[in-house]
Amino acid sequence: MRFLILLLIQVTLASGAFSRTQQEALNVRTFGALGDGTRSDVEAFQRAIDEAAKTGRVLSVPRGRYYIPAAASLSIPAGVTLEGDGKFSSIIFTDSTYREDQPSLIHIGGEDIIIRGIGFNGGRPVEPGQRSKRLAGRYNLINISFDTKASARVLIEHCSFSDAHGRGIIFRGTQITIQDCDFLRLGRYNIDFKAVDGAISNFGRNESADIRILRNTFAYIGTHAVSTYRINRLDIESNKLSEISGIGLANHQCQNLNIRANRIEYTGDNGVDVQRCSQTNISDNYFFAAGNKHAGDAGSAAAIFYGDDYAQGTAVNAVISNNFIRGAFSFRNKNPEAHTQNCGIYIIDAFHVKVLANTVNSIGDIANPEKITGIEDGTGIMIVNSKKGRSEDVLVEGNSVSVTKSDGILVNGQGRDIRVLNNSVSSAGGDGIRFSSVATNLFGMIRNNTIADGCNWLRRKISADIFIETSNGWITQLNVSGNQLRNNKRLTYNNLKDTVYTTHGIYFSGTGYAKMNNLIVADNQITGHLLDEIGFADNVSGFEVTKGKTFPTIGFRNNYSGGTDDQPSSIVPGYHQKRKPWIITESYGTSVPEYGNYSQGSVIHDLTNPGERWVALNSGFAARNVWEPERRVGLGRTIYMGNQSWRCIQAGRTGKKIPEPRGAEMIDGSVIWELMGERVKFKKVST
Structure with missing residues (x-):
């Protein structure tokens, strides 16, 4: 009873205080x-x-x-x-x-x-x-x-x-x-x-x-x-x-910045713009058409922009994670509404940044669906540099990127310790992952990514799941391993009537000169590309300690091709090419190969006689059969004449007499042959 009286007094006092x-x-x-x-x-x-x-x-x-x-x-x-x-x-x-x-x-x-x-x-x-x-x-x-x-x-x-x-x-x-x-x-x-x-x-x-x-x-x-x-x-x-x-959330030179759980739609420029800031968290936000340029020609027009385009090294320590970024770009249907998401995530001149577990899809300018209007247009995640800047220690991991008018993930410029790991990229209109360095991109990693069904939207001559290039520099200290690169609509080379548009799984290129050194390309599963699983531009070469004395590249190993119903095979880089760098590889077979580009020192292990192998004595293109008259020849078959290998580029029947080569091609009856270069020769050795 006493307790109830005290409680009544407390309630009365509280009510009186509220009333007063x-x-x-x-x-x-x-x-x-x-x-x-x-x-x-x-x-x-x-x-x-x-x-x-x-x-x-x-x-x-x-x-x-x-x-x-x-x-x-x-x-x-x-x-x-x-x-x-x-x-x-x-x-x-x-x-x-x-x-x-x-x-x-x-x-x-x-x-x-x-x-x-x-x-x-x-x-x-x-x-x-x-x-x-x-x-x-x-x-x-x-x-x-x-x-x-x-x-x-x-x-x-x-x-x-x-x-x-x-x-x-x-x-x-x-x-x-x-x-x-x-x-x-x-x-x-x-x-x-x-x-x-x-x-x-x-x-x-x-x-x-x-x-x-x-x-x-x-x-x-x-x-x-x-x-x-x-x-x-x-x-x-x-x-x-x-x-x-303009910009949804524009932040400049801030510290200890937390941008979280916001919903951002229909911004003319960047949805979130964080410049020259440190200790930044951008997480769990939802973006739709955040960067659609509806009020005029904006800048990067990305859902998330982070960095320092003044190249002063002040964009430091950021986590960009668990964001949902969506536009309405489609390869099939034109969308007349202003649903453009020009770019997904844009990183420039940044240090110690983690881009983790974001979902990015349907990226690209809808107003100009048939062309790329800038480096940002249609790129899912990009790490770039200004002319005087660079990025260092950037981790891009666990992201899902799909349906991009251009590249899924782009690394462009001068960088160090850029790691692209465990991402899923599908239906990229350009390249799945593109590493493009101004000179040298050191200590990079492209590992354990899944890249599927590239669309090559603009029908470029070369479009790859992983495209690596440099400009007058080195492709060096780069690890490309453990990736799964595939076209689901082409699971075997026996079916050429398909809808595959990517030319290569991994492709190395460059402008000016491009030299490879200390490169690891290993343990990748690559299947179903139009031209080659691993390929090279003609100007890509190996390492030279002394000018004119090239050292072979030996870091290509344990890369495999084959679909569910195919016999798995070891990938020989540049297998279908006339020219390629000096790359020593190991593969497996039951006889001397009758097709493919092999470098001097490459090894083919004999599956029928363990302990024995064939070793390439020179670099060149394989051809096991000599030319024969009046024989039916299928597309892609190779023959040799003297020390030269030739590949059939028009099927038909050979002539009665040995044909006379005319430059890089040779007409032979109804067959047209393409010169593939010097014939590679093999020697059988025992372990």
Whole structure:
């Protein structure tokens, strides 16, 4: 009984305290504010705010429309709490008059300020389509110490901000939280980044830290929804963004940045843009058409952009993980709607970055479906460098990339320790994985990836699951191993009537000179490509210690080909080519080969006599049969005449006399032969 009495007393006291708090709250109407939407409330409202600052009492803003004329503003000092009846009920607004020197609608200065449940309207008329470039009404709605001493401990929640031609909130301070608010039709809807219009910004100001932007909604914002600058400890979580003319979340030179669980759709440029930031986490976000250039020709237009295109080495330590990135590009159907996702993830001049477990699909500019409009267009994940920059220690692992107009994963430029591991790439319009170095890309890894069904959308002469190239440099210190590269629609070479478009599983190329050294290409399973499983451009050569004295490449081993119903076979790199680098390989057979390009020193183990093998005495193309007259010859068959090997490129019947070669081709009856070069010779040896 005593316990019940004590409990009743506590409840009564608590109820009394709550009632007194309500009774002690000030009401803006008491000070003469009308809220009728026609007469000025600025003087009465300011008197009420000043009294709330003096007494520490909450200032209640009942339902109504409180008019603040164009040249006037309200000033909120330290310790004030404004409490409205709801963001769509208690509205503070201004008219459409435009002046270049207009003040912000609200000025906040000092500490310990709360604004809750109020709507703020800048007075710009709403235009059809809600995408306005018009200069009308206020430029800015709320100014939190942007040009004065930094504020601290400011909470803005359950508010709305609309119809200003510049910005919703500008701020400078610490421990500022903006949560559960709506931002609508703010800024000039264009792609002019100089103005840095948008919903929330501290751009150009220092002294900000511990900023939280949570669970807000942004729509029809120009140019950036959120733009932040030099903030330490910034959380941007669980926001919804749609119809942004520029960048969704633009962050510059911040530290300890967390961008998580946001939904970002229909941004003209990058969905998330993080430049020159350190200790960054970008995770669990959803992107759709975040980079569709709908407001004009934007930059990279990627869902996620991270790096430092000033080449100052300040983009350091980032994790980009578990994001869903989707566009609407399709190889089959043209989509007339603005659903373009130009690029998936874009990394430039970055250090110590992990790109993990992201899902990227249907990437590419729909407005120009038949061409690539830039290096970013249609690329799923890309790591690139500026002219003076480089990237180092970048891990791309466990991502799923599918249906890209261009490359699935692109590494381009000068890099070191770039690792592409355990990714799944399917239906890439360009190459599955493309490693392209300016000179030398050191200590790279392409391992344990699955790449399937490349589409070669633009029907390039060469399109590969893994394409490796250099420009006047070395392909060196690179490990390409454990990958599964296949075309599911061609599981055997016996079926040539198929829909396979990729020419190679792995292809090495270059401009100028391209030399291979310290290269491992091992333990790959490669099946079903048009020209060769592993191939080389003519200008790719081996390592030279002394000019003119090439050292053989010996790191190609244990690569296998064959579908479910095929007998597995060891892959001989450049098997169908006339020329290739000096590559020593091991393979298996039951006789001297009658076809294929073999390098000097290559070994073929005799399956019928273990312990015996054939060794290539020179580099050349295999041909076991000598030319014979009046014989039926099938496409691809090889013969030798003297020391030269020839391959049939037009089937038919040979002539009665030995034909006379004419350059690289030879007409023989109804057969046409192609010169493959010197015939390789083998010697049988025992172990």
